[in-house]
Amino acid sequence: MSNLPIRPDLAAKKPYGAPQLNVEVKLNTNENPFSHDEAFVSQVSAKLQEVLRNANRYPDPEALELRARLAAYLTATTATTFDANQLWAANGSNEILQQLFQLFGGPGRSAVGFEPSYSMHPIIAQVSHTEWVAIERTENFDIELPADLTALKNANLVMVCSPNNPTGTLSSLELISKLHEITTGLVVVDEAYAEFSQAKSAVTLLESHPRLAVVRTMSKAFGFAGVRLGYLVGSNDLINCIRLVRLPYHLSSLTQATAVQALEQASELNKQVEFLIAERVRIAAELQKMGFTVADSSANFLLFKGSFDQGELWSFLVDHGVLVRDVGISGWLRVTCGTAIENDKFLAKLKIFVEQK
């Protein structure tokens, strides 16, 4: 990749990134399809003007107001009480995940994940010199504990993505609790898509599970992928340890202020979530009618499989203005739930493909 004397273990790697193509209907990165309304944009802009006047100063390194707002949001939505000391925020949940690997991973240490799952988990493991141990999910993409628990027992991090990207599969709180019992490491539940699921969040386990960390994001339900705000819910002890690896002033004053404004109107911003869940149900039914197998999803996307080569179908859809994601699982493609018009276009093009076959 380069003639520069970079680390040999990275030299042959390709950077992570979904292929971005200039097509009309983009359903490939699990974004919220709705842009923000003018009233919200004006309100945030006014706040940001104030923040910019003081941008000669570093931001609050502790992001205290933001963390208090996040705690209030979680308290309101999970019927469990949290305070700012149990919350941590960073530039997207990817940065949170990186901080956890910096803290718990490293040379001679290992992380276990259940695949297929979010492909950044093993990438962050490698970049932090953490050995990655993959346990295959079942045919239905569920997690089943292996007969030999050695890898889990010895792991420094156990990664559970729930709802899981790219399959949408939910893991039970019983399973998460069991993993916490088996391992002596940190159990990380990546809940980037939690708001799209009706199930109880793993944050409700925190009080009785001291080595549990729940990672969340404002990128999806809040439609804030461009703002870059991820957060962690964990023990105060864990939050104190994270300060060992965070960079000074890692979260800009603009990001903090924007997120605070959004959290003040959480219920307003999250109102699209119900629509997206309804669209997920509708798209799944339509896919099934066309003969596709659809994985059970509790997220804002669906993984589906036909009796065709997924590469051929992916290219057909791109040629017809619809971008979905080939996540590298033979036969399967992943589609994000978009607006009703986008979803209709996707279904219409798919129908043409199926009828041609």
Ligand SMILES: Cc1ncc(COP(=O)(O)O)c(C=O)c1O
């Ligand atoms: C499971 C999962 N975790 C984390 C992320 C990262 O999200 P962000 O860094 O935007 O918060 C994503 C993004 O798609 C994801 O799918």
